[in-house]
Amino acid sequence: SAGITVQRTWNEYGNKDDAMYINFSIPLSNLFGGTYRRSGFTSLNANINTDFNGTHMVNMNSSGNSEDNLLNYSVNTGYTMNKTGSDLASVGGYASYDSQWGSWSASSSFDTDKSRQYSLSTDGxxxxxxxxxxxxxxxxxxxxxxxxxxxxxxxxxxxxxxxxxxxxxxxxxxxxxxxxxxxxxxxxxxxxxxxxxxxxxxxxxxxxxxxxxxxxxxxxQGRSAIINMSRSDNKTLPFAAEVYEGDAPIGNMGQDGQAFVRGINNAGELIVRWYEEGRPQSCRAAYQFPAQPATLPGSQTLVLSNVICRISNRN
Structure with a gap:
């Protein structure tokens, strides 16, 4: 977005003052299209002012944040030109972070007039x-x-x-x-x-x-896993069938022979139990995770495939 304002004012003595203000804002999170960025510097803003009488000011700032919005930051710079020749340049920055120990913020600024400012604060x-x-x-x-x-x-x-x-x-x-x-x-x-x-x-x-x-x-807090199982008689394991390790229920069957379990060991035997035509049925599946097991993308859930559940007469 952009804007421009030109104004003229008169005082009680009939003297006039002219001024022009130009401002624009550029979103940086999706400047060239494509994927929208949720972190980094997300905007750039600028203001340009002049009184047409030798005084001109330029100010720019950019701000951003981390993807989780716990860290926020900004930088700014400015330059003022006076008709007297006493130009002034400045630069500054600010950052804040929300940690579990409290909120922290820091800022600093410098200018060519040898002014220095620093601040550090916390809250929680x-x-x-x-x-x-x-x-x-x-x-x-x-x-x-x-x-x-x-x-x-x-x-x-x-x-x-x-x-x-x-x-x-x-x-x-x-x-x-x-x-x-x-x-x-x-x-x-x-x-x-x-x-x-x-x-x-x-x-x-x-x-x-x-x-x-x-x-x-x-x-x-038990370790979770998805185990892809198939029956030894080539039939599909029923949806919602209960999965046990020993006498402890640790999960259920999902669709397409996928079992979601929690609290599983590195190796052992699973028992899947269900009812078929009113009679209890079960199968047993020996399993063992490799030293470096596969996981679901973006999670700690383990994945194990090609596990055979053998039909058992013991329920």
Whole structure:
């Protein structure tokens, strides 16, 4: 986008002042088409001003962010030309980062008039509880309504789509709640680091003003895998058939002979159980993962193929 403004003003003595303002903004995230970039410098802005009387100013700035929006930054530069010859150039920058320990920001600027400015600031909070000390990049006081989340193994999961996330010890804190109203406390698992299954990702609470809530999210931290199995009699394993290892249920059959299991070992024997014409049926499949097993793209879920499930008379 671009814009230009030309103006003329008169004072009470009839003297006139002329000025022109030019500005433009260029989006950099998709400048030449193609895939939209979610990170890096995303915009470039410029302003040019003149009074037609020897004073001219040029200012430019560009800003950007990381893909997860936890890091934001900008740079700027300016140049002022005066009819007196005392030109002034300046340059500056700013960056902020939302970490699990708090929000951090820093800025600096310099100009040819030998002016230097620096700043560094941090903001956040913490809660001391029976499970330890949990930090947050939210700033809150003892009168704010906050929630302490427990989700073992769910490191990196965002709380209520805010900058707060679950730490390596399975705890997280946020103050993004409204008292005396129904609040949804949810976990966004898109940025979660571990191979963990959450039994649920949200819960409802109606807190009082100044209350500290506790939200416990049950997790299953066993290793997950997708196993492609076929029956020894060349029939398809039934959808939703239960998969066991020993006496423990660890998953179910999906479509096309794919079993999704969690809590699997490096090697062992699986038992698939189902009912056919009212009678219990089962098959057994020996498995062993290689030293460097394949995984689903972008995840830690293991993949194992060509596993034969042999029909068994034992159920």
């Amino acid at each position: 909070g913490f809660v001391l509880h029976s499970g330890g000390l949990t930090f947050s990049n939210d700033s809150f006081s003892s009168s704010d309504t906050i929630v302490l989340v427990k989700a073992p193994g769910a490191k990196g999961a965002r709380i209520n789509s805010s900058g707060s996330s679950v730490d390596r010890w399975g705890y997280g804190v946020t103050s993004s709640l409204s008292p005396y109203r129904e609040n949804t406390i949810s976990l966004d698992i898109e940025d979660m680091d571990g191979d963990v299954e959450l039994k649920s990702t949200s819960t409802i609470a109606v807190p009082r003003d100044g209350a500290i809530l506790f939200a416990n999210f049950e997790t299953d």
